[in-house]
Amino acid sequence: MASLTVRGVRKKLGANPILRGIDLAIDDGEFTVLVGPSGCGKSTLLRTVAGLEEPDEGTVLLGDRDVTRAPPRERDVAMVFQSYALYPHLTVRENLAFGLRLRKTDPAEVDRRVAEVSRMLGIGHLLDRFPREMSGGQRQRVAMGRAIARRPQLFLFDEPLSNLDAALRSQVRVEIKRMHADLGATMLYVTHDQVEAMTLADRLVVLNAGKVEQQGPPLEVYHRPVSRFVAAFLGSPAMNFVEGDLANNALRAEGLSLGYDASRFHGALPPRAVAGVRPHDVVVSPDRGAITLRVEVVEPMGSESFAHGTIGDQPFVARLEGGAIPSPGDTLRLDVDPSRVHLFDKDSGRALDAEAP
Amino acid sequence: MTRALFLALLVALLAWPSSATAQRLRLWHAMRGDEQAALERLLRAWREAHPGSVVEVLAVPYDAYASKLESAIPRGHGPDVFIDAHERLASYQSRGLIAPVPEADDAMADYEPTAVKALTYDGRVWAWPLSIKCVALYVNTRLVPGDPPATLEAIEAMRATLPRGVYPRVRVAERVLPRGAPARLQRRDPRRARRYTFVGPEAARSLQRVIDMTRAGVIPEEPSGALVSQLFSTGHAATAISGPWLAAELGDRVPYRVVPLPDVASEGGRPMAPYATVEGAFVSAHSHDPESASLLARFLADAPGAVVRARLGHQVVANRGAWAHDPDLARDPLLATFRAAAARARPMPTNPAMRAAWEPARQAILKALRGDMPPREALEQGLHRFEDVTRPLPRRRDATFALLILGGLAMALVVAALRRSRDREFRVAIRKSVPAYAWVAHAAVIVTALVVAPLVVGAATSLYATRNGESYFVGLANYWDILTARGGPLLATGSFYRVLLVTVLWTAVNLALHLGLGMALALLLARPALKMRALYRVLLIVPWAVPSYVTALAWKGMFHRQFGAINAMVTALGGEPVSWFARFSTAFTANVATNAWLGFPFMMVVTIGALAGIPKDLYEAAEVDGASRWQQFTKITLPMLRPTLGPAAALGAIWTFNQFNVVFLVSGGEPDGETEILVSEAYRWAFTRQAQYGYASAYAVLIFVILALVSRRRAEEAR
């Protein structure tokens, strides 16, 4: 196992910058998830680490070794592709053994590892099948098995679950987490799915337009987003944003007055800002509620329901507990714990409590 | 390991010398049947007499004989000795292909003077005389049991008494004038032999005679050499005018006798006096071993050899010694008849332009025979054609200017390359390209050497006038000639624009048929309830699997006037048999039918593939929206097929535009070169009209320009 360090990596595709100076330091054995919207450069970054792309500038270190210009085969990394990329003309057994045979591993050792991996993933009965003879889930498992059998220094995953259906996806997610625990390997995982990102990561790296927007433990990133972008990206339904005037430890706009915890903000605050409130942080308070939501659509989910509506003329979603389901047209009075209110600069989108970038 | 072995084996097989060593003597001929057998017997005798010598024999089909000799001999790949007719002597001599007979005065004493005279040109004798070929009248004694008919008119009268389907007479009509024409035609002055003389009132009259006989059913339509032996040997012709070679093919399939040619009563009872052809053994001027070659040629002609040829091959041998040596020969009625005919005949004149005269003369005669044109005009037109082919070549031009332009272009390229190489980004790009070059280098070198270089050379040839081996720079004169239709009417038969129109029509009709048939069948095969789908599909792609030249020749046979299956069908349905290649419309139809057969499976398979890619739910959605089946077809199927069928159609258009095989093999340009398309026209200029490569190359470049412009337009539209 090894640590991974990425320093100042930049890459252009034609005149188009894809990576605009990436710095990452991933510890040995850490599960790191790269997350971001499509086109943010996360796949390119992963492929740069794999050696499939060469950066224009910057260095990639695997352990202490500079592998920036090394071809993939000299990096000792394994990768699980979104398409699985199983070799169509080889059986599962041969697929699993492919990398080992290329490295001239002793045949007995190859057999042992194939057996071990197939036991671990429960694909023993598939060993003599060809890829085209298997279901999507089975192929996905073989693709992971092929990586595991290699026992690489670093595992790379490129959206490995995006071709599975929802039920299978959550099942495999758990398995990947268990696998990480068992192997204790260093893993770098790319996804655009924030659920995967939150559940799998030891460290979450949010990429936006070729730059690292924020990185850290997932819960920290969730609760302390450094920007409106990160705040909006994590959480479902997404965080509500309302713009208003700041005065007396509260943000005011038509139909709402939001108190915030002034101790979190240092220095002078601007006169106007954007407040961020997660739908889950809202409580119904018919007496004290300083927020008036006009309900337009209600989504009952059983244990909870989501009320979509407007505050003044700004859209807003609130999560409601249990049985009390309002009807469209109702007006709800809501309240929010001041410590759960985030404030963002209305132009740059930076969190006002974040340290200067 | 096995793969390496296999490759090694393959390399060994390729290297395995299929080529002969220079020590062998090569002999070429165009003989068949008994004549060929006689020649082989002689060669066995030669091998016994000269144990160390190896003679390699090649029988070349007559059609390709001369052009093969002309291309092979100068490059040292030709024969040491070849047997050919004396008419081509002048053409071979003018190119320096043949060596004269040494000490001819003594050697020729043994031979018939007519034969020696025929083989003399420019004061020297150029070949050892082998035989004199001329024609006589073959009579089927079962159909004509009594005395043979004495006059042409008597033969014509037989029409009334013969069973239906039997022709009183067959002969090779296209050879009527050159080889066996009625007496009048021969009254021309050999000293004016350079002129094309298949023209004038007398020629027109004798041609009219043939036409009348064809109309009266005395001779069949579309006669050819193959048809003569075909009809006579199967008892479908009562008489035939032909040479001894027919006897060699007949064997004992039909009872016959041979008599002198009948008289022509209408011409005052004069006998028909045909031309004679003298066959000789020529020695190549490029022979590896001229002495042995000369010995071999003489051996073939000498008295003992002549006896073998006469007995086995039924030849009227030119060696007088042979007749004296073997009195049996003179007693053979067949040989005696032909010998008598030979004595009456006159050798055909020879001159270098002779070969250029055949094609126009043949076209003119066929045209008149079909009744497309009165004989006189047809013959006149033939003269114009002849002049067209043998027209004076364009003026020689100074190549300096062209070289200057070329040099300037090269300089500009070098300067541009230098300037670019200073550009930093370009250098980075080049450096990054190096690994890729390792993958393509070998292919690039080979494609450049084998594909691009010949193409550039070929294109450059179009700036030269070439004919019969001579060649010089003429600038753009070839293009000028082509694009101005050599001063004639722009839409005359054989002009570039006319051929272009035919080519465009050809491409459009074929493409429509390919697409229409292919799509219709694919849609039928796509019907879900269809049974035996796989079987249908397998059977319907048969035409794709059959070699295209086999297809083309088979279709040509099926369109044959006398025994083709198509006419059999027409007759079975109560129609009159059609001379398919006599009219543009029917000949074009025959070509199109062949090519449609050849090409529809490709479009069908492409369409099947594309249909499989259309999601079913689109149709369901359309059905829910209330679309009729026809609307579903026009609004969903067609637009969804377009991305696949578009490129396939473009490819098909290029293939069809340059579809040489079908046009060349099926109609062969008949009638009168009207169904020729641009590629086949170019081929004719290069290989049958005095080897005018430069002119042919200009055609090729024009074809290239047209295709490039059209496909460029298409690409722009697609964008």
Place this chain on the structure above:
Amino acid sequence: MNDERRDGLLAQALTHLALLLAVGFALYPVLWVISLALSPSGTPPARPIPIPDAVSLDSFRAVALSHDSAGRWLFGRQLANSLIVSLATALASVALATPAAYALARFRFVGDRGSVRVLLATQMFPGVATAVPLYVILDALHLLDTRAGLVLVYATTALPFALFQLRGAFEAIPRDLEEAAMVDGATRWQAFVKVVLPAARPAIAVTCLYAFMAAWNEFILAATFLSREEAFTLPVALQRYVGEYDAQWGRFAAGAVLVSVPVMAMFYAVQRHLVGGLTAGSVKG
């Protein structure tokens, strides 16, 4: 159009009728040739239904047992010539084209588009004009009248064709496959040989078949470049049976059957892959 309940009996009958007509059209010339080959007289039957009066193998015997004056078995030699030349053309052009086609499909390099355009242009230039320069080149290399020379001539059309065909096939193979192999420890070349080539096998087989068929069926160039009977390929030998002055249709037909059967067998062996190579199952569901 896809609802079978709508196809009544009449519609089905019409479909079959149309297809049977088409099959008749497709098979007729083939049957005509076969009946000609089998007919004892060797003359074409002048009747609409191509069935010979009697069956005889004389024409086949005459073609297959043809010997030359020196007693050599001509048909055998010509068959060997055809086989060797066609096989060598197919293998050589596909072997040469494969790496280059891969590079054209995968790498961006200076001159990549230009070379594709040049290749495309060469396909529009009619072969008539290049025949003469090729003749001169072969002559200079002393390769006229040899199998190797003919292979070179055929390669001039087979190679560009194979380049296009294979470039398309490689473009259809997902990049992921070779990238996976490289991450697994393969060099670019190993990934190509061990992963890309096997995945492209159907396309390569089809390309080989096309090149083989083109060489096996070609006769004009062969007739131009060969001048010795024992160097002939089968089509040249065949075409001579139906010359202008002597048409032996029976022998032509028998020869045509002998020449066509092997290519047709090969054609049907790979016909499933004729349009588009398949990599089904290797990626995605």
